[in-house]
Amino acid sequence: MNPPLPEPELLLAWYDRHRRVLPWRDDSQPDPYRVWLSEVMLQQTTVAAVGPRYTRFLARFPDVHALARAEWAEVAEEWAGLGYYARARNLHAGAKALATRGFPRTMEALRAIPGIGPYTAAAVAAIAFQEPVVPADGNVERVTARVCRVEVPLPAAKKQLSALAQGWMAAPAARARPGDFAQALFDLGATICTPRNPTCALCPWRGGCVAQAAGVQAELPRKMPRAARPTRHGTHFLLQDARGLVLVRRRAETGLLGGMLEIPGTPWRAEAWTEAEALAHAPLTGLRWRALDGVARHGFTHFELRMALLATRLPGTAEVPGHAWMDLESARTAMPSVMHRLLALSGQDAAPRETGGAETEEPSR
Numbered sequence: 001m002n003p004p005l006p007e008p009e010l011l012l013a014w015y016d017r018h019r020r021v022l023p024w025r026d027d028s029q030p031d032p033y034r035v036w037l038s039e040v041m042l043q044q045t046t047v048a049a050v051g052p053r054y055t056r057f058l059a060r061f062p063d064v065h066a067l068a069r070a071e072w073a074e075v076a077e078e079w080a081g082l083g084y085y086a087r088a089r090n091l092h093a094g095a096k097a098l099a100t101r102g103f104p105r106t107m108e109a110l111r112a113i114p115g116i117g118p119y120t121a122a123a124v125a126a127i128a129f130q131e132p133v134v135p136a137d138g139n140v141e142r143v144t145a146r147v148c149r150v151e152v153p154l155p156a157a158k159k160q161l162s163a164l165a166q167g168w169m170a171a172p173a174a175r176a177r178p179g180d181f182a183q184a185l186f187d188l189g190a191t192i193c194t195p196r197n198p199t200c201a202l203c204p205w206r207g208g209c210v211a212q213a214a215g216v217q218a219e220l221p222r223k224m225p226r227a228a229r230p231t232r233h234g235t236h237f238l239l240q241d242a243r244g245l246v247l248v249r250r251r252a253e254t255g256l257l258g259g260m261l262e263i264p265g266t267p268w269r270a271e272a273w274t275e276a277e278a279l280a281h282a283p284l285t286g287l288r289w290r291a292l293d294g295v296a297r298h299g300f301t302h303f304e305l306r307m308a309l310l311a312t313r314l315p316g317t318a319e320v321p322g323h324a325w326m327d328l329e330s331a332r333t334a335m336p337s338v339m340h341r342l343l344a345l346s347g348q349d350a351a352p353r354e355t356g357g358a359e360t361e362e363p364s365r
Helices: 008-018 032-041 047-060 064-069 072-079 086-101 107-111 118-129 138-147 158-170 172-176 178-191 210-214 275-279 328-334 337-345
Strands: 231-240 246-250 296-299 304-313 324-326
Touching (some): 008 172, 032 047, 032 086, 047 072, 064 086, 107 118, 138 210, 158 178, 172 178, 231 337, 296 337, 324 328, 328 337
Antiparallel strands (some): 246 324
């Protein structure tokens, strides 16, 4: 038998007093495009990082039609630095479909849009269209695991936690305000029921929390240990011409970092590259390359990447098929974080924060 659930009225009353002020929240009539955009941006990215990027993205693509009309290179440039670029591809693909047919108003219909998964569909349906569904992100799973004292570790517990969270929608108060109730759960997990050191004394659901009553709230939700990620290696070539422009190329449209700009280099493989092996992949031959000190490291979903950097300058300039010359600032703006780590080796950029972990729909709020 499932444990009794706390009253949604208590959580909604707390939310009305303590809700976070966020740029994508609208108390009048939430715009489904803005809700969708915020939910996609928040996947694997913190609220603090998303806030200014969300505002900038909206200034460039103010509605779903503007996003649908944009070329992928424009979207990729605007997304650069946010990581997990499959999100941007899915967003762009979804915009093209939505611009034609409009936003569906139900979770099931939203699931049929290219690039919209079950979590995002539930979030847009609840917040923008008041459908009585609970989008179960990491915060909701954590709150539910503690309130109901679910000992099964994640990810095995996901289905159970989602069903328990959905159970709150049986209450009239939650059904009357589905969007607010979902966001109240988000805020509770982000500000009170935090992963470490939850502030239970301030929690509106403290009286009904089974884990808190047993003193095990900080131990939940349990998680299976992560498998070690393999390491891959690459060597890249930082080439600048007499004008100070840097040589770049665009990655293949499909695959990891598809369509993003990069500093040219070797493929990424399990074995480290010797300098002689790497030079066979240099964009120009007959140059004296200098190996820069240090190794650039970056965490992807399924592997850790370590990169060496060779650098040189041309006395003039040259045409390099499949490549382009760009000023350093424009290139940096359009490049993903992994390339910023290489620029940091050259002293021309500060390394971005570490990224990594599984690419899922769960937002990092």
